[in-house]
Amino acid sequence: xxxxxxxxxxxxxxxxxxxxxxxxxxxxxxxxxxxxxxxxxxxxxxxxxxxxxxxxxxxxxxxxxxxxxxxxxxxxxxxxxxxxxxxxxxxxxxxxxxxxxxxxxxxxxxxxxxxxxxxxxxxxxxxxxxxxxxxxxxxxxxxxxxxxxxxxxxxxxxxxxxxxxxxxxxxxxxxxxxxxxxxxxxxxxxxxxxxxxxxxxxxxxxxxxxxxxxxxxxxxxxxxxxxxxxxxxxxxxxxxxxxxxxxxxxxxxxxxxxxxxxxxxxxxxxxxxxxxxxxxxxxxxxxxxxxxxxxxxxxxxxxxxxxxxxxxxxxxxxxxxxxxxxxxxxxxxxxxxxxxxxxxxxxxxxxxxxxxxxxxxxxxxxxxxxxxxxxxxxxxxxxxxxxxxxxxxxxxxxxxxxxxxxxxxxxxxxxxxxxxxxxxxxxxxxxxxxxxxxxxxxxxxxx
Numbered sequence: 470x471x472x473x474x475x476x477x478x479x480x481x482x483x484x485x486x487x488x489x490x491x492x493x494x495x496x497x498x499x500x501x502x503x504x505x506x507x508x509x510x511x512x513x514x515x516x517x518x519x520x521x522x523x524x525x526x527x528x529x530x531x532x533x534x535x536x537x538x539x540x541x542x543x544x545x546x547x548x549x550x551x552x553x554x555x556x557x558x559x560x561x562x563x564x565x566x567x568x569x570x571x572x573x574x575x576x577x578x579x580x581x582x583x584x585x586x587x588x589x590x591x592x593x594x595x596x597x598x599x600x601x602x603x604x605x606x607x608x609x610x611x612x613x614x615x616x617x618x619x620x621x622x623x624x625x626x627x628x629x630x631x632x633x634x635x636x637x638x639x640x641x642x643x644x645x646x647x648x649x650x651x652x653x654x655x656x657x658x659x660x661x662x663x664x665x666x667x668x669x670x671x672x673x674x675x676x677x678x679x680x681x682x683x684x685x686x687x688x689x690x691x692x693x694x695x696x697x698x699x700x701x702x703x704x705x706x707x708x709x710x711x712x713x714x715x716x717x718x719x720x721x722x723x724x725x726x727x728x729x730x731x732x733x734x735x736x737x738x739x740x741x742x743x744x745x746x747x748x749x750x751x752x753x754x755x756x757x758x759x760x761x762x763x764x765x766x767x768x769x770x771x772x773x774x775x776x777x778x779x780x781x782x783x784x785x786x787x788x789x790x791x792x793x794x795x796x797x798x799x800x801x802x803x804x805x806x807x808x809x810x811x812x813x814x815x816x817x818x819x820x821x822x823x824x825x826x827x828x829x830x831x832x833x834x835x836x837x838x839x840x841x842x843x844x845x846x847x848x849x850x851x852x853x854x855x856x857x858x859x860x861x862x863x864x865x866x867x868x869x870x871x872x873x874x875x876x877x878x879x880x881x882x883x884x885x886x887x888x889x890x891x892x893x894x895x896x897x898x899x900x901x902x903x904x905x906x907x908x909x910x911x912x913x914x915x916x
Contacts, residue, residue: 477605478901479585479894481511482598483578485559486587492560492626496535501623504559505530505537508621511601512541518608519543532634540640541604541619545912550615551652552645553911554870556632556861557597558625558657561589562886569888584891592885593657595892595900596876597621603904613912615652618645625657625861632861636868651870653836653911656862659885660878660896666849668840669856669874671826672863673742673779674786677815678793680704682800684808686756686770693768695802698754700810701772704800708747708776711792715744742855745784751775775815782824782855790822825866827873829853835916836871843910847903849879877903 488504495501512528519526523544530537539559545552564575573579573586580586589595600619622631635641645651661667682700687693719739754772755763780789793812801809814821831838844851856862862872877900884890 478598478602478898479580481601482585482590482595482892482897483580483587485594485597486578486585486589487576488559489576490560490589490623491563492624493563495560495623496533499535501536501560502534505539505621505623508539508559508597508601509537511605512539512619515605515608516541521609522612531638531640532631536623536631536634538623538631538635538638539619539621540635541617542640542644543604543613543617543619545613545616547614548616549649550916551649552616552618553613553908554651554654554865555600555617555619555908556654556656556865557593557600557621558623558631558861559589559594559597559621560623560626560631561592561594562626564588565888572889572891575890580894583894585894585897586889586891588890590884590890590892591660591876591878591881592890593876595878595897596657599877599897599900599904602901603908606901606905607908611909611912613909614914615649615912617908617912622861629861629864632864636864651865652916653840654862654865654870654872655840655875656865656872657860658874658876659856660876660881660883660892661852662881662883664849664879666844666851666875666877666879667854668844668851669742669860669862670829670837670853671742671782671824671866672856672859672874673745673781674821674824675859676776676778676780676786676789676821678776678778678812679815680774680776680797680810680812682772682810684768684770684772684802685804686768689766689768691768695804695808696768697770697772697808698768700800700802700808701752701754701774704796704810705749705752705774707796707800708749712747715746719744740854741857743781743783745781745789746777746779746857748777749774750777779857780824782826786822786824820867823867825863827866827871834871836911837873839911839914839916840873840875840907843907843914844877844903846906846910847899849903851875876900 490500490504525544528541532538575588578587624630682697684695684697685693752774754769756767797810828834865872
């Protein structure tokens, strides 16, 4: 097995970064299509080598032509076996204030001081490039027993429409689901700051809620009771106290005795995924004049706040529901039929009450055992964790598919969504080497 040329792998990542595939504009700007075309063209370069041993293999796109999902199907010798899915997303979040990109411009892909800079350098064009480089170097030698499917999807950053297109496609339903299904899916992970790789078996459950307080209105010079503002402030204080407590647990500070989420504190190693986060992302109140200004001498009858809550799998979502209901009761002040605090979810169609995880018990999930063994071929250990945010893995796990979040970057700062996002060259190249051992192991293991 040949070692990848550093320049070719780096060039792939730099080229991917140069496509400004920002989620909000990628489908209309043409950047999604141009990036997908590049990925498909790269796959097509080494597809003949794959087809020499696996004639039925193919590369293609599916879904909307402005937001394509790129697919490589590398047929295994036993088509009845569950496949290995290598999933990644090629969209990125906005660059933000360009003046804050002091090391390099966000879509330059510049190589400076041993680092590759640009939006997507960690999230997650690095993994797209690692997959592509590893697959290219395996193409002339590997004869997989089980089929390997590579997918590069758009829109992960704004809800997962690309993954939805893949799961709704005839390719998934007819070629994968009806012929063995998916044995193991690899998807997005995070860099780790120490010498051990992080592998993610689950995610925190995202709740976006709106809290509404209602009260009496009147002239701003009077002592009106109750007011919406005092109630929204009171429940916000409770939310911030909960946030502080969870932050203390994360950092190993003793929580107050009344916290029933302190289960996370008992874990030897605490990460963001072990605790439940809560952030107040908006507060809105005021009586509008109609010209964009507010009447400063009128007490508003309604005040609203939005909370972004991420519930750890170690916590029953019903506990959070009960907590929110309790806060509303405690903060509600009424005068007859006027007043009170309520909350509700923002958006529709989400599964608010169920955590979906992938078992890390090797007796229950032999694919996890094989994953660990495949990484150990590179002399590196893995640490199972809960992903602190949301990825496309949640859609797979909800369908009962074993999915692991894995971005092979260690001894690295976590820089996703940050200014001057970058990845060290040696970290990136090590990831290519890891996949060159891991992919064949998963594709040929006896399960």
